[in-house]
Amino acid sequence: SYELTQPPSVSVSPGQTARITCSGDELPKQYVYWYQQKPGQAPVMLIYKDSERPSGIPERFSGSSSGTTVTLTISGVQAEDEADYYCQSGDSSGFYVVFGGGTKLTV
Amino acid sequence: EVQLVESGGGLVQPGGSLRLSCAASGFIFSTYWMGWVRQAPGKGLEWVANIKQDGSEKYYVDSVKGRFTISRDNAKNSLYLQMNRLRAEDTGVYYCARVDQGNGMDVWGQGTAVTVSS
Numbered sequence: 118s119y120e121l122t123q124p125p126s127v128s129v130s131p132g133q134t135a136r137i138t139c140s141g142d143e144l145p146k147q148y149v150y151w152y153q154q155k156p157g158q159a160p161v162m163l164i165y166k167d168s169e170r171p172s173g174i175p176e177r178f179s180g181s182s183s184g185t186t187v188t189l190t191i192s193g194v195q196a197e198d199e200a201d202y203y204c205q206s207g208d209s210s211g212f213y214v215v216f217g218g219g220t221k222l223t224v
Numbered sequence: 225e226v227q228l229v230e231s232g233g234g235l236v237q238p239g240g241s242l243r244l245s246c247a248a249s250g251f252i253f254s255t256y257w258m259g260w261v262r263q264a265p266g267k268g269l270e271w272v273a274n275i276k277q278d279g280s281e282k283y284y285v286d287s288v289k290g291r292f293t294i295s296r297d298n299a300k301n302s303l304y305l306q307m308n309r310l311r312a313e314d315t316g317v318y319y320c321a322r323v324d325q326g327n328g329m330d331v332w333g334q335g336t337a338v339t340v341s342s
Contacts, residue, residue, distance in 0.1 A: 118286065147327075148325075148326045148327065148328070150325075150326075150327070150328035150329070152269070152329075154269075159319055159332040159333065159334055159335055160261075160269065160319070160329075160332055161332070162328060162329065162330045165324075165325040165326070165328045165330065166325055166326055166328070169325070171330060201268075203268065203269050205269075205271075205327075205328065205329070206327070207327045211327065212274070212281075212283045213271075213283055213285070214259070214271035214274065214283075214327060215271065216261075216268060216269040216270065216271060217268075218268050219268040219269070
């Protein structure tokens with residue numbers, strides 16, 4: 118089955134830039150979405166279609182892609198950004214959804 | 225306000241059944257794909273199933289095929305997940321989500337907890 122690979126954890130100091138990667142063979146052909154989940158809360162969409170930001174999401178969150186790897190970049194990390202982050206995409210058909218294993222961001 | 229509210233979770237014995245519901249409001253429900261995502265305790269997100277606007281297409285993760293059925297009632301603005309032959313590994317929080325922007329999930333409910341245990 119298709120898998121997306123994320124690092125289990127990333128640690129940064131406040132004000133620094135955090136980069137969270139997500140790798141998968143189908144990523145050049147399928148859009149990627151990013152979610153933030155804080156303890157006890159539902160996930161929130163941060164990025165859609167690789168690099169677009171929904172309304173209300175701060176500009177410090179951005180997405181980029183290069184081949185089979187996509188990256189979520191958080192510029193000027195704040196303490197409130199400490200959370201779990203998940204990438205999501207589809208398999209080659211586009212109909213089956215897959216999530217990455219998640220990355221715990223520690224600030 | 226766009227909102228999804230799940231209900232129907234609870235404690236069930238292995239082999240039992242449960243039906244989850246998701247009530248949608250604040251948007252035209254019949255124009256969106258919808259889906260279910262679950263999260264086992266202390267684990268990551270796992271997609272469970274998606275359903276097309278008119279219910280004509282349904283897709284499931286392999287681990288629930290033949291046991292779970294996703295359905296919807298557009299007249300009632302409601303999404304459902306019928307779960308049969310439940311296993312301990314089905315334990316977790318189940319989220320209802322609106323599918324938009326391709327295959328992304330832009331609106332999520334607060335989740336309903338399912339525990340499969342004897």
